[in-house]
Amino acid sequence: MANRATPFVFNEWYVAAFAAELKQALLPRTLLGKRIVMFRTSAGKPVALADRCAHRAFPLSRSRLEGDTVVCGYHGFRYDEQGNCIEVPSAANCPKGVGVAQYPLVERGPLVWIWMGDPAAADPQRLPEQAWLGQPEWETSSGYFDLQSNYVSMHENLLDLTHLSFLHADTIGTPDYAKAPFRSEIRDGYFALHRDVVPTELPPVWARPTGLEGCKSAARIVKSEFKSPAFHQVNVSFYDSQLPEAQRRVSRIKTAHLLTPQTHSSSHYFIVHGRDFAQEDAGITHFMHENLFAAFNEDVEGLAALEQVWLETDPDEMFEMSVAADGPSVAMRRYLKARAEAEQAARSVATGAAGTVTMIQVPHRQEQPA
Amino acid sequence: MANRATPFVFNEWYVAAFAAELKQALLPRTLLGKRIVMFRTSAGKPVALADRCAHRAFPLSRSRLEGDTVVCGYHGFRYDEQGNCIEVPSAANCPKGVGVAQYPLVERGPLVWIWMGDPAAADPQRLPEQAWLGQPEWETSSGYFDLQSNYVSMHENLLDLTHLSFLHADTIGTPDYAKAPFRSEIRDGYFALHRDVVPTELPPVWARPTGLEGCKSAARIVKSEFKSPAFHQVNVSFYDSQLPEAQRRVSRIKTAHLLTPQTHSSSHYFIVHGRDFAQEDAGITHFMHENLFAAFNEDVEGLAALEQVWLETDPDEMFEMSVAADGPSVAMRRYLKARAEAEQAARSVATGAAGTVTMIQVPHRQEQPA
């Protein structure tokens, strides 16, 4: 099963940044263990390059953006938005076919996605389904956490919301949550857990905005979905279960949990939360944002504590015991491990000599005609 | 000889905490490289469990004590004081025979001792002799240091008190100490060095409470004893050597230096210091405590500096040269190494497959009759 010893899955779209973060300025970020620099061209197109000059490995993020080119802050090597080196100041002619890796980006609604695997396979069709993120009936609120944990732990956290009764006892959880009936869906690359908490009494964070305060017969219908290594979605419907179906006012929320590994023990955790009710009510937006992100922070702190256990414990002494509610998680972890290992096997076939240094002989200025 | 590369000796009693530290609350502590959580039951019994839920390794020290059970702060797995898992909230029935390791504890006077080796061998008879700690003629004073050093270095520090003239020149040492005659006792598992400093002039920390201020003919009779990997005792008698034996007033002190490895470069260092004179004098208690723990802090700082040398130096370049005063230390280090290696050999025979994950299929609530 996947854990922090498992290689990353590269052939996937991951969120590199919120769209609003990308401007005409150099933004460095380590994604899947690699240093990346991003910027937006004058035409507004997002670009991601390896954050390492091809010459002496200077970080391009400490460089200068001139128009749509990056000029290395060390010796002035200039790169276009494809990562091609187009100028070497100390040389009359720029070597051909030299440059830094460029990574495909796709901007979709509030998110910019990056593909760090085989470029030939970077098909935007492979983006996980996320249509609601662009639809006007969903009022959204976003946030980011620098998660000090392996990304798989957060997927697992989200797939089994049993933990709401314990880790979130004071925020979004209720005691009956953990004991509510659930069922699993396990398909290739899709793992879900459905949980119906009926009847229940909602905690204030949900009761107040949905108008179900004081209601003892509330329904809380939850589906947690692993949609890709980068994307987990939680969907919840709230209503009064005592009303006949036709009279129910159903309030729905969706939360996109977007996970991008940074290292094997840290992750970028982007969150977009949406609701389809009281969309115009800024007070509710503020109230929910404050309360929900306080709850998400409980996950972030809890998983950081868990990561410490893994970091400090001899791997030979580590074990895990799983129960039925872990079914989708265990299947998900097996799936991630299988994909990572298949990729690794493919890479070891494809790799040539590494760590070589090319000495390119370029005629220098001195030898040019005046 | 044992040093920071030597495995720990597990089949021993080590001090886990002062008795006063254990309350009805979760206390985490890393002992011999393992994360432990301790608490006291409602009946006052001290308990130590592995600080790692059997389910997803969440630290139980971030959990909740409910009566005498620990409820994991992540998914609510409940453990009794034996470490048995007795409730899985998401499952109708708790899996049998699942749980976390429980470690034997013995409370004896001011100390709680833990056994982290083979549970079958956890015989309280093997506790090192320490009768004086419970006897009323000894007035005691305690302290704790987070020692940034391997525990063997502190045993060695205590076995050769030559260092009093140098490391403690301004506190408990005098220049003549290092040159005083000494003799060794080396038996299996017991190592001692006797040193008689006669005549001498005591430093204020000893002269004032013993009434030997200004006395040029004081005797300072010292025995340093390694009693176990966890326990070193220093015994000193002070008197005026010019008086006939019958007229001497002999003042005695005993110090229990209790060492529990945390990592290979850090240790828990508990100290209980006792005296058999002026027991009722709170002023003397205060004066001695302040001065002695200032001296012990010189050891702590000195050994932390020494540890840095070991950490920063290529092991192939490291060497040590020993002299006669190191005789008991060298024998002690050989003894610790032999025990550690014998245990390691035994463990490698006993160990089965490690790092495996058990998927226990428990029927979940949904499938239960209503």
Added chain:
Amino acid sequence: MANRATPFVFNEWYVAAFAAELKQALLPRTLLGKRIVMFRTSAGKPVALADRCAHRAFPLSRSRLEGDTVVCGYHGFRYDEQGNCIEVPSAANCPKGVGVAQYPLVERGPLVWIWMGDPAAADPQRLPEQAWLGQPEWETSSGYFDLQSNYVSMHENLLDLTHLSFLHADTIGTPDYAKAPFRSEIRDGYFALHRDVVPTELPPVWARPTGLEGCKSAARIVKSEFKSPAFHQVNVSFYDSQLPEAQRRVSRIKTAHLLTPQTHSSSHYFIVHGRDFAQEDAGITHFMHENLFAAFNEDVEGLAALEQVWLETDPDEMFEMSVAADGPSVAMRRYLKARAEAEQAARSVATGAAGTVTMIQVPHRQEQPA
């Protein structure tokens, strides 16, 4: 080519300290990965010893200087300035032939040089030529940086001053610098790059002290010389190129960049800067010192950022691409690698058993006649 994975070159003189730093006091410093302690004897002679007592490895820098001997702060072992152990307080006789390594030092002008390789080869004749450092026509100004980078990167930085137009765009560089013609000198152990920037307009840091402010026809004639693994010299002449040679007032500066590896990712960076003009003008000395060391700090910060790339990147993914201006650097890096590997091969032949502990049986005081 040499990089942070290449062993250090030991058979060389390196700067250990500015002469002014060495006083009758213990000064610890890690040089070429080894902990060293230095001091000056009462006669003013500089001494360097291994900073690790031969007994229990206590850092001698935490010890006491008594006259010209070092008394270990732990058990009082005393060493003379040759590193010989001359007293063991707990023993009647000091063991013969025991001690700590002493490293040859040579004081030359403002610098104290250390030899950490084969002592038999420590010939002061091998000091790199540096005559100007002692000559009165050069007015000097010194500084030190704790450089968080491998030392080879700084040599490379200095050998290709193309970077002045970019890393130092706001201080000592001008845009035309990178494109100026250059030529290389590559001999065994000597690597130089000459660059003539003519005509140019000098930045204020050079224009003001040389009286060339506003001059559009300035000449800036530069030679960067790798003189040894420890010593890089930059030589520059400034003058007005429109004047006939006989009328030119040539202002010259020399900068000794003195690099001593600390670890493979950090270095001691000593700098002595000299000028042969306006020697008496304290205002110019101050102005140039402030401005030049601000520029040197740009190198220090840039190379620290570069070091992070190396530290965070999988070595298998690292590569470098070189152009003509890197010619001397590439040759220099090959030279350093060849020397390091030759030394390593020689050491592996010479090395005997490592990590052994000698138990020296010295009769102790008790057995001495009174």
